[in-house]
Amino acid sequence: MIEIEDVRKSFGSLEVLKGVSMTVETGEVVSVVGGSGSGKSTMLMCINGLEPIDSGRILVDGTEVHAPGTDLNKLRRNIGIVFQQWNAFPHLTVLENTTLALRKVLGKSKDEADAIAVKQLEHVGLGDKLKVYPSKLSGGQQQRMAIARALAMEPKYMLFDEVTSALDPQLVGEVLDTMRMLAKAGMTMIVVTHEMAFAREVSNRVAFFKDGLIHEIGPPAQIFESPERPETAAFLKSVL
Amino acid sequence: MLGTSVTWGDVTFMMTGAGLTLAITFWAMLGGTLMGMVFGLIRAQSPWYVNHPLGAVLDILRSVPLLIQFILFNSFQSIAGLGMNPFVVGCVVLAAYTSAFCTEIVRGGILAVPATTRKAARSLGMTYWQDMRYVVLPLGTRVMLPSWIGLTLGVMKDTALVYAIGVIELLRSSQIIITRKPHEALIILAIAGLIYFIVSFPVSRLGAHLEKKWREND
Numbered sequence: 001m002i003e004i005e006d007v008r009k010s011f012g013s014l015e016v017l018k019g020v021s022m023t024v025e026t027g028e029v030v031s032v033v034g035g036s037g038s039g040k041s042t043m044l045m046c047i048n049g050l051e052p053i054d055s056g057r058i059l060v061d062g063t064e065v066h067a068p069g070t071d072l073n074k075l076r077r078n079i080g081i082v083f084q085q086w087n088a089f090p091h092l093t094v095l096e097n098t099t100l101a102l103r104k105v106l107g108k109s110k111d112e113a114d115a116i117a118v119k120q121l122e123h124v125g126l127g128d129k130l131k132v133y134p135s136k137l138s139g140g141q142q143q144r145m146a147i148a149r150a151l152a153m154e155p156k157y158m159l160f161d162e163v164t165s166a167l168d169p170q171l172v173g174e175v176l177d178t179m180r181m182l183a184k185a186g187m188t189m190i191v192v193t194h195e196m197a198f199a200r201e202v203s204n205r206v207a208f209f210k211d212g213l214i215h216e217i218g219p220p221a222q223i224f225e226s227p228e229r230p231e232t233a234a235f236l237k238s239v240l
Numbered sequence: 241m242l243g244t245s246v247t248w249g250d251v252t253f254m255m256t257g258a259g260l261t262l263a264i265t266f267w268a269m270l271g272g273t274l275m276g277m278v279f280g281l282i283r284a285q286s287p288w289y290v291n292h293p294l295g296a297v298l299d300i301l302r303s304v305p306l307l308i309q310f311i312l313f314n315s316f317q318s319i320a321g322l323g324m325n326p327f328v329v330g331c332v333v334l335a336a337y338t339s340a341f342c343t344e345i346v347r348g349g350i351l352a353v354p355a356t357t358r359k360a361a362r363s364l365g366m367t368y369w370q371d372m373r374y375v376v377l378p379l380g381t382r383v384m385l386p387s388w389i390g391l392t393l394g395v396m397k398d399t400a401l402v403y404a405i406g407v408i409e410l411l412r413s414s415q416i417i418i419t420r421k422p423h424e425a426l427i428i429l430a431i432a433g434l435i436y437f438i439v440s441f442p443v444s445r446l447g448a449h450l451e452k453k454w455r456e457n458d
Contacts, residue, residue: 050362061264073365073366076362076363076365077364077365078365080363081363083359083360085356087356087357087359087360088376089360089361089379090379091355091378091379091382091454100364100366100374101361101364101366104366104370105364105365105366105370106365146360150363150364151366153364153365201439
């Protein structure tokens with residue numbers, strides 16, 4: 001379970017999170033929608049401690065992420081994250097990208113790590129690209145590799161930060177298919193996205209973010225069909 | 241030899257000098273690169289109160305002419321009674337001088353690795369140093385290499401200045417022969433130039449080869 005309690009965060013004088021609270025149950029898929037610059041991505045970076053917070057707290061399975069004694073490296077093994085810019089390691093092959101953390105962080109042998117990585121890469125449809133360098137892949141393939149790389153660590157939670165925003169339109173589908181597959185398999189996911197149809201289809205709940213606050217959170221039917229807040233209705237009207 | 245009065249003995253004398261040139265280059269690059277990596281890591285991530293003093297010292301090393309540094313350090317070490325021989329003094333001074341340039345090369349290489357790539361590494365649970373070792377330095381090296389090769393070739397030629405503290409390296413040995421056989425100056429300098437070229441060429445070829453190999457993956 002991920003519990004976010006009244007989290008505030010500023011970059012300089014700009015307050016990007018103004019008291020965000022949200023709970024994500026294990027097995028749940030929560031989509032986060034809202035305009036650019038509303039703080040959605042920042043919230044994801046706070047969950048695995050890539051960004052510090054100013055006040056409030058975030059608990060992952062009861063461990064407070066930003067407490068001084070928390071072993072963030074250990075915590076992050078349980079939280080996979082995929083970024084908008086897929087962030088492949090360009091000097092490593094697809095297979096090496098996927099095995100690096102398995103070997104260096106989890107201490108697995110080369111054979112063990114290779115076996116896990118091959119399985120994950122086949123799962124996302126990259127079984128024939130093992131020896132290829134990321135630069136030879138399309139954006140969609142690189143993004144699927146990033147998903148496989150995160151999944152290889154067998155995380156309990158997966159965070160997706162606008163993973164299709166930087167892709168050519170014809171490549172969006174293959175990445176969404178991979179995420180759909182994960183959601184069906186019961187992975188706990190927080191998905192920051194602009195893909196409204198996708199959010200509506202796979203989510204248990206949808207959160208609407210605006211100006212550093214969650215204005216409304218509820219089942220997709222509520223958010224998309226009968227939003228309670230005028231801000232939500234206005235946003236949906238502008239994007240749908 | 242070659243219809244001149246330059247003897248094999250002269251050439252052997254120059255080869256001995258060339259050996260010293262290589263030895264000094266090797267130690268200066270080894271020491272300078274190691275120190276440069278440490279200083280570069282510090283400079284790429286330290287707060288200003290560490291960065292500014294270190295930067296000032298390195299600026300001095302880079303700006304004061306090498307010849308002056310050799311002579312000053314040599315006087316200092318004899319006054320201080322350190323008892324270093326001129327060869328060691330040459331290596332130490334040149335290593336410090338090299339480290340100042342290498343620091344900036346390493347710092348530039350580290351800063352050239354996108355923050356997003358590093359976030360990806362950390363998000364997989366890698367520690368700061370694992371990220372450095374397996375992601376940042378391998379990627380940064382591609383940026384650093386061309387400048388580092390250039391630095392190596394430059395340092396090799398800078399070794400000539402150790403004549404000031406009495407080390408007889410390649411250029412100094414050539415000058416000694418020229419003093420004895422002034423009419424053969426041209427051929428002697430040509431031989432010296434050829435030796436520098438024979439040593440430098442493989443280094444620059446190696447650099448070009450690595451660059452090409454890495455570029456194929458990008």
